Amino acid sequence: MTALAESQPPVSIRTPPPRADVDALPIAVDPLALSLNENPFPPLPAVRAALVKSIDVANRYPEFFPERLRRVVATRIGIADEQVVLGPGATGVMLQVLHAITDPGDRIVMSEPTFDGFPIISRMTRLSQITVPLDPTGHNDLRAIAYAASEAHVVVLCRPHNPTGTVESASATEEFLERVPSDTIVILDEAYVEFVAPEFSIDSVGLAERFPNVVVLRTFSKAYGLAGLRIGYAFCSKELASRLWEMQLPFGMGITSLVAVVASYRAESQLRQRIRLITAERCSLRAQLHAMGVFTTDSHANFVYLPASGRAWREVFDSIDLLVKHCSDGGVRITIGSGSSTRAVLAAIRTPALAI
Ligand SMILES: Cc1ncc(COP(=O)(O)O)c(C=O)c1O
Numbered sequence: 001m002t003a004l005a006e007s008q009p010p011v012s013i014r015t016p017p018p019r020a021d022v023d024a025l026p027i028a029v030d031p032l033a034l035s036l037n038e039n040p041f042p043p044l045p046a047v048r049a050a051l052v053k054s055i056d057v058a059n060r061y062p063e064f065f066p067e068r069l070r071r072v073v074a075t076r077i078g079i080a081d082e083q084v085v086l087g088p089g090a091t092g093v094m095l096q097v098l099h100a101i102t103d104p105g106d107r108i109v110m111s112e113p114t115f116d117g118f119p120i121i122s123r124m125t126r127l128s129q130i131t132v133p134l135d136p137t138g139h140n141d142l143r144a145i146a147y148a149a150s151e152a153h154v155v156v157l158c159r160p161h162n163p164t165g166t167v168e169s170a171s172a173t174e175e176f177l178e179r180v181p182s183d184t185i186v187i188l189d190e191a192y193v194e195f196v197a198p199e200f201s202i203d204s205v206g207l208a209e210r211f212p213n214v215v216v217l218r219t220f221s222k223a224y225g226l227a228g229l230r231i232g233y234a235f236c237s238k239e240l241a242s243r244l245w246e247m248q249l250p251f252g253m254g255i256t257s258l259v260a261v262v263a264s265y266r267a268e269s270q271l272r273q274r275i276r277l278i279t280a281e282r283c284s285l286r287a288q289l290h291a292m293g294v295f296t297t298d299s300h301a302n303f304v305y306l307p308a309s310g311r312a313w314r315e316v317f318d319s320i321d322l323l324v325k326h327c328s329d330g331g332v333r334i335t336i337g338s339g340s341s342t343r344a345v346l347a348a349i350r351t352p353a354l355a356i
Contacts, residue, residue, distance in 0.1 A: 031344060034335040035323040037162070037192075037303050039225030041274050047226075050263035054256045062255040065248050069258045073233050076265055079205055083235045085244040086253055090191050090219040090232035091117045097215055097234060098125040098154065100247040101185050107152035111140050113327045115162040115189070127154070138164030138297035138305060142172055146179035155180060158189040160196060163325065163333035165299025170202045177211050185240075186214045192301035194223030194275055195282075200300055205235075212237040215244070222302060223275050224264050231257045278302050282336045288346055307331040311349075320348050 018024070026033070028042035043051065063069070066086045074081045087093035094117065102108070104126035110118050112131035122129050130152060132144045140161055149155040157176070160167050168176070180186055190204060204216045215236040221227035231253070234244065264271060279302075286296050286304055296304045306313065308330030317324045317332065322344055325333040334345055 029338075031337050031340040032320075032322050034337055034341055034345070035325045035333075036227070037222060037301070037333075037335045038227050039222065039274070039302070040278070040335075040337040040341065041225055043225060044264075044267045044270055046267050047260055047263040050259040051229075051256055054259045058255060060255065061251050062253055062257065064250050065245075066253040066257065069253060069261060072258065072261055072265070074235070077205060077235060079208075079235055080238060082238045082245075083208070083241045084233055085235075085241055085248060086231070086233045086257075087249075088230040088232065088252065089221055089227075090189065090217045090234075091121065092230065092252075093217055093232045093234045094118070094121050094187065095124065096247045096249075097185070097187060097217075097244055098122070098127065100244045101240075102127055102153055106154070109145055109148040109152045109155040111145065111156075111158070111161065113163055113329050113331070114156070114158060115191075118156055134161070134164060137166070138307065139166045140168060142168060142176040143179075146176055149180045149184045149186075152184055154185045154187060156187045156189060158191070159202070160192045160299065160301040162189075162191070162301070163303070163327050163331065164297040164305045165192070165301040165303055166297055167196060167200050167300045169200075173202055174207070177207065177214065180213070182211075182213050184213060186211070187217055188214055189217045191217065191219045192222055193218065195279055195302050196300045197279075208236050212240060215240065220261065220264065224271060225274070226260055226264070229254065229256050229260055231261060278336050281339065281342055285334075285336065285342045285345065288342070289349070292346075292349065294349060303333050303335045305331055305333050316348050316351070319351065320344060322348055 069086055070084045071081050074084045085093060085096060087096050098121060102125055106127050107130055108122050108127040109130045109132065111134050119129060130148050132141050132148055135141050140157060145155060159173065177186060188204060208214050208216055215234050217234045218232065220231040282299060282304060289296050294306060296306055299305060313332040314326055327333060
């Protein structure tokens, strides 16, 4: 045996590698997992049953290009199939969009703070990022974004915004789109659109018709509760969509996607009921925080946002192992879960800070 071999501990007493099998899967119902804006409910029985069937044929490839899924989504929204592109989550679609329409060095404008995926995908596509601070109420500064957009290739507008959950009015959104040059692509991210009350909704199909530079981005990860399956889509004018479709990855959508989407659309009334429960829980959490003197932004999504304040939010939530999202500006974003999640959040905030 060489000296080197002798110095190595026997394999059996080395630290075992982290588990990577079914025991390592996350828990579907976990009241303390409030950091990723996931849906707190496990898949509906009908969706689960459809998924199990699709997993039984996992030895087979899915469609070469997701033509059927495209048709299902387009029919649902009421637009032409050729206006829809699909990808692994809205994140994957965003990458596809930027690959299709930008060159390295082009400028992209986004608010700050925003969804973490945007700066990551922008770096992956070698874009130069221009950030515009949110206004003090957590809204996008539409004037400043439109101004920056005049020198940029792409601009991202989140409605509702992540992490603040705010929405810009329909008229402000339209005015913004009118101000942005027609050769600047606007990615209108509607990842949380299903949580927006009808009185705040906008006609994004109509906007995509009127503004051929607008790409509306959506996902099945949030209201539909299918984050683990990675299904997202975008729709826009046919001309723009045909450029985006050129970047559609062959066999890129897993065999579970089509059945999960069809089963979810069929179970729409049950999903709507879940959305109502989540939005009611959000209103209740906001009201209770307000009563305690804790300010939250006007969220229209499945989370609330507490801006930076005198409290060290990290200590507050770490103390009870509550997983929340700490943002770059010192604020904290908390996903809406069940009643016990709400109680855990309130208990953490009520607990006075320990004097050290
Ligand atoms: C604003 C926004 N856009 C897009 C996404 C990406 O969602 P997914 O890739 O799971 O579809 C998220 C996820 O948190 C988000 O908050």
